[in-house]
Amino acid sequence: MTAIKHALQRDIFTPNDERLLSIVNVCKAGKKKRNCFLCATVTTERPVQVNVVKVKKSDKGDFYKRQTAWALRDLAVVDAKDAVKENPEFDLHLDKVYKWVASSTAEKNTFISCIWKLNQRYLRKKIDFVNVSAQLLEELPKVAEESVPSGENQSVAGGDEEAVDEYQELNAREEQDIEIMMEGCEYAISNAEAFAEKLSRELQVLDGANIQSIMASEKQVNILMTLLDEALKEVDQIELKLSSYEEMLQSVKEQMDQISESNHLIHLSNTNNVKLLSEIEFLVNHMDLAKGHIKALQEGDLASSRGIEACTNAADALLQCMNVALRPGHDMLYAVKQQQQRFSDLREQFARRLASHLNNVFVQQGHDQSSTLAQHSIELTLPNHHPFHRDLLRYAKLMEWLKSTEYGKYEGLTKNYMDYLSRLYEREIKDFFEVAKIKMTGTTKEGKKFATLPRKESAVKQETESLHGSSGKLTGSTSSLNKLSVQGSGNRRSQSSSLLDMGNMSASDLDVADRTKFDKIFEQVLSELEPLCLAEQDFISKFFKLQQHQSMGTTTNEAEEMDGGTLSRSHNSGVPQAISSEKDMIRQMMIKIFRCIEPELNNLIALGDKIDSFNSLYMLVKMSHHVWTAQNVDPASFLSTTLGNVLVTVKRNFDKCISNQIKQMEEVKISKKSKVGILTFVAEFEEFAALAESIFKNAERRGDLDKAYIKLIRSVFINVEKVANESQKTPRDVVMMENFHRIFATLSRLKISCLEAEKKEAKQKYTDHLQSYVIYSLGQPLEKLNHFFEGVEARVAQGIREEEVSYQLAFNKQELRKVIKEYPGKEVKKGLDNLYKKVDKHLCEEENLLQVVWHSMQDEFIRQYKHFEGLIARCYPGSGVTMEFTIQDILDYCSSIAQSH
Numbered sequence: 085m086t087a088i089k090h091a092l093q094r095d096i097f098t099p100n101d102e103r104l105l106s107i108v109n110v111c112k113a114g115k116k117k118r119n120c121f122l123c124a125t126v127t128t129e130r131p132v133q134v135n136v137v138k139v140k141k142s143d144k145g146d147f148y149k150r151q152t153a154w155a156l157r158d159l160a161v162v163d164a165k166d167a168v169k170e171n172p173e174f175d176l177h178l179d180k181v182y183k184w185v186a187s188s189t190a191e192k193n194t195f196i197s198c199i200w201k202l203n204q205r206y207l208r209k210k211i212d213f214v215n216v217s218a219q220l221l222e223e224l225p226k227v228a229e230e231s232v233p234s235g236e237n238q239s240v241a242g243g244d245e246e247a248v249d250e251y252q253e254l255n256a257r258e259e260q261d262i263e264i265m266m267e268g269c270e271y272a273i274s275n276a277e278a279f280a281e282k283l284s285r286e287l288q289v290l291d292g293a294n295i296q297s298i299m300a301s302e303k304q305v306n307i308l309m310t311l312l313d314e315a316l317k318e319v320d321q322i323e324l325k326l327s328s329y330e331e332m333l334q335s336v337k338e339q340m341d342q343i344s345e346s347n348h349l350i351h352l353s354n355t356n357n358v359k360l361l362s363e364i365e366f367l368v369n370h371m372d373l374a375k376g377h378i379k380a381l382q383e384g385d386l387a388s389s390r391g392i393e394a395c396t397n398a399a400d401a402l403l404q405c406m407n408v409a410l411r412p413g414h415d416m417l418y419a420v421k422q423q424q425q426r427f428s429d430l431r432e433q434f435a436r437r438l439a440s441h442l443n444n445v446f447v448q449q450g451h452d453q454s455s456t457l458a459q460h461s462i463e464l465t466l467p468n469h470h471p472f473h474r475d476l477l478r479y480a481k482l483m484e485w486l487k488s489t490e491y492g493k494y495e496g497l498t499k500n501y502m503d504y505l506s507r508l509y510e511r512e513i514k515d516f517f518e519v520a521k522i523k524m525t526g527t528t529k530e531g532k533k534f535a536t537l538p539r540k541e542s543a544v545k546q547e548t549e550s551l552h553g554s555s556g557k558l559t560g561s562t563s564s565l566n567k568l569s570v571q572g573s574g575n576r577r578s579q580s581s582s583l584l585d586m587g588n589m590s591a592s593d594l595d596v597a598d599r600t601k602f603d604k605i606f607e608q609v610l611s612e613l614e615p616l617c618l619a620e621q622d623f624i625s626k627f628f629k630l631q632q633h634q635s636m637g638t639t640t641n642e643a644e645e646m647d648g649g650t651l652s653r654s655h656n657s658g659v660p661q662a663i664s665s666e667k668d669m670i671r672q673m674m675i676k677i678f679r680c681i682e683p684e685l686n687n688l689i690a691l692g693d694k695i696d697s698f699n700s701l702y703m704l705v706k707m708s709h710h711v712w713t714a715q716n717v718d719p720a721s722f723l724s725t726t727l728g729n730v731l732v733t734v735k736r737n738f739d740k741c742i743s744n745q746i747k748q749m750e751e752v753k754i755s756k757k758s759k760v761g762i763l764t765f766v767a768e769f770e771e772f773a774a775l776a777e778s779i780f781k782n783a784e785r786r787g788d789l790d791k792a793y794i795k796l797i798r799s800v801f802i803n804v805e806k807v808a809n810e811s812q813k814t815p816r817d818v819v820m821m822e823n824f825h826r827i828f829a830t831l832s833r834l835k836i837s838c839l840e841a842e843k844k845e846a847k848q849k850y851t852d853h854l855q856s857y858v859i860y861s862l863g864q865p866l867e868k869l870n871h872f873f874e875g876v877e878a879r880v881a882q883g884i885r886e887e888e889v890s891y892q893l894a895f896n897k898q899e900l901r902k903v904i905k906e907y908p909g910k911e912v913k914k915g916l917d918n919l920y921k922k923v924d925k926h927l928c929e930e931e932n933l934l935q936v937v938w939h940s941m942q943d944e945f946i947r948q949y950k951h952f953e954g955l956i957a958r959c960y961p962g963s964g965v966t967m968e969f970t971i972q973d974i975l976d977y978c979s980s981i982a983q984s985h
Contacts, residue, residue, distance in 0.1 A: 101128045106198035109187040124198045134202050154178045163214040370408040371423050377401045381434040386441045392478050399485040435490040446504040466612045473623040484629040502676045510680045517684040520609050603702040610710045617723040630666040674722035685730045693737045700737040701779045707731045708785040742792045749803040759814040761928030766823050770830040790838040797842045817857035818926045824850040858940045865915045872903045889959040897963050909969040913977040920981045942978045
């Protein structure tokens with residue numbers, strides 16, 4: 085076994101810097117007997133690691149190999165199976181339970197003892213040793229204790245290691261000493277016995293020298309012992325003195341402890357006094373209200389600026405005293421409770437006095453402002469509330485104080501303000517709109533044509549009806565426009581006069597000056613309302629301390645989006661759903677104060693639309709601009725919302741105006757006895773487009789107009805064709821040609837970008853129908869000559885060569901000359917003169933297309949003439965046959981006829 089141990093140390097553990105301490109030859113229990121070795125090892129490097137290694141012989145050779153290694157710290161239980169009887173079996177509880185059978189019980193016991201010792205030295209934990217004899221575990225420690233000399237600094241664990249370690253290598257210093265000693269004796273290797281004898285002799289010499297040295301130093305030892313005895317006596321004397329000193333210090337210590345305890349009590353008392361003083365100073369400094377502030381709260385003058393400032397400072401001081409953050413326990417003090425109750429009484433007393441005074445100011449303002457209404461009723465202006473706002477803003481800080489301390493009274497003041505101001509503004513705004521309506525209609529309050537405007541909102545409809553029902557100027561031609569008829573060229577002037585305005589009014593009643601006047605009045609109304617609302621909203625925000633947060637929602641420059649005539653307000657979707665309560669409160673206050681603005685604006689818009697539906701164009705542009713301006717300031721404000729609602733009504737009126745014009749186009753009836761000429765709705769479209777372009781120049785709502793243009797022009801195209809098809813007196817081509825020429829001229833002059841395609845279409849239709857009319861009217865002016873050459877062309881088409889046509893009996897030269905003689909220049913001129921009269925009868929004077937048509941007919945006649953000459957030259961070459969008249973003659977005839985008429 086020793087040889088195997090040395091072999092394993094050399095081959096397996098030394099290369100891994102390990103020392104083999106114990107080995108046991110084992111095999112697994114209950115299986116085929118395959119022997120292996122369990123080895124207990126430690127590493128030579130620090131920190132030391134203890135392992136249990138399984139080693140077995142290789143199958144391919146006579147050498148051992150390392151198979152498995154477990155750290156000793158993973159070993160939980162060592163079971164020896166039987167502590168009394170000899171049994172080679174034992175179990176090791178590692179990652180699982182390993183059952184082993186040792187080759188002998190002695191090897192098993194030696195291995196278990198080694199494991200126990202390594203556990204005691206390195207692991208500092210108790211591995212459970214089950215069924216192990218206590219005697220076996222105690223043998224080695226006892227042997228180790230006996231082998232260790234007393235006084236040496238060797239541990240029991242060190243002795244255990246030497247007992248366990250049967251083989252130990254020399255360290256470097258030991259090897260060096262042996263080499264030096266062997267170098268001093270050359271025959272040390274060759275003659276070991278002689279070398280040993282020499283060493284023995286030298287050792288004996290050293291022992292003798294040591295004995296002599298000890299004997300020589302005996303005297304010195306006796307002297308040393310004497311000195312030690314004297315030193316011990318001195319130590320005893322010192323200890324006696326120290327004991328006496330200690331007794332003295334013990335009494336001093338007791339006195340110092342008493343002094344220290346007394347000082348601690350004094351310090352604690354001082355600390356408590358300082359803290360008490362601090363608490364009292366805190367309460368006095370933070371909960372003491374000056375007498376001047378108390379007097380200001382009880383008797384301060386709320387009418388003067390100095391008194392308001394004193395009351396404001398006193399209210400702020402009172403609020404600070406009431407809101408002071410008391411420390412724990414302060415609220416239990418009677419003085420603190422009493423002071424808090426006093427502050428509460430002062431707060432309630434001052435809040436009542438302030439609310440009563442402000443209510444009186446609101447009422448007085450209503451009376452003062454009413455006295456100024458008379459001077460504003462004549463002019464189209466609204467009273468200025470700036471002085472009233474300026475006076476009330478002096479109380480803004482007091483309102484903020486009231487809001488934070490007595491919210492109930494704050495709400496009461498807010499409600500009273502809205503009640504008083506809503507009545508005041510209602511009177512002012514109704515009078516303002518009454519003046520605006522008077523200026524629009526051109527009547528006076530006393531005039532019979534203007535009914536007195538009722539005050540109540542429920543009578544708005546009655547008010548509008550009374551205005552229009554009593555004014556002959558407003559309703560004079562409304563009923564006559566429901567049925568339109570086209571008159572002849574002789575009464576064209578009366579037709580234009582009766583149908584010029586498709587918005588329910590005749591041109592004799594309303595002209596451009598009236599529309600411009602309406603536009604200025606409407607702009608003045610909006611310009612007066614806008615600063616009034618903005619100033620009031622700004623005042624409410626400042627006076628009632630309501631923050632106007634800018635809306636973060638997405639908004640567009642347009643207040644509405646149109647789709648097929650339907651309008652939806654996009655600014656409502658732009659306001660975020662989570663609106664701050666203060667901003668919402670501002671809006672609600674504005675709605676209540678200015679509740680009459682929207683109905684009054686709608687009534688004014690209805691009146692303007694009744695006067696002239698074209699006024700909806702002016703209102704759409706003006707209202708859109710003001711909505712856009714209001715949205716830039718605050719998309720969710722009262723002004724923006726209200727104007728946006730009114731803009732919906734204006735847009736509906738505009739759409740209704742367009743729809744009425746289209747409907748009237750569709751209902752047009754033409755006279756069967758007179759020629760058509762320029763249709764009424766074509767002239768009216770020209771007027772509408774010219775007016776709209778002047779109104780919508782640089783306007784924000786250009787898109788609405790472009791959509792209306794598209795609807796109108798398509799209706800014009802359709803109904804021109806419809807009237808042309810129904811015309812009996814005037815040829816269809818003439819109706820189409822004249823009207824599309826007018827449409828093309830209108831679109832070319834106004835340069836409407838969205839109607840470029842319609843402009844090209846109108847030009848094409850005009851050109852096509854001009855050509856069609858020329859060909860149809862000119863027909864075959866030289867009828868027999870036309871029939872002759874048609875026969876010639878028929879023979880050529882049948883395959884007869886052109887130069888052989890003259891040999892045909894019906895188409896020889898004699899027949900050609902006979903036909904040509906029937907059309908001398910005089911007859912040709914007479915036919916052209918009749919044709920000119922016929923064209924003049926078909927065309928109207930307004931469009932002045934007679935010369936254009938006549939020139940086209942001249943060109944067509946010359947084209948036919950050239951065609952006949954070409955046929956003569958090809959089919960009758962060298963015959964000398966020519967027409968009785970020339971191209972120059974045709975030009976002279978046409979010019980002479982045109983000049984004569």
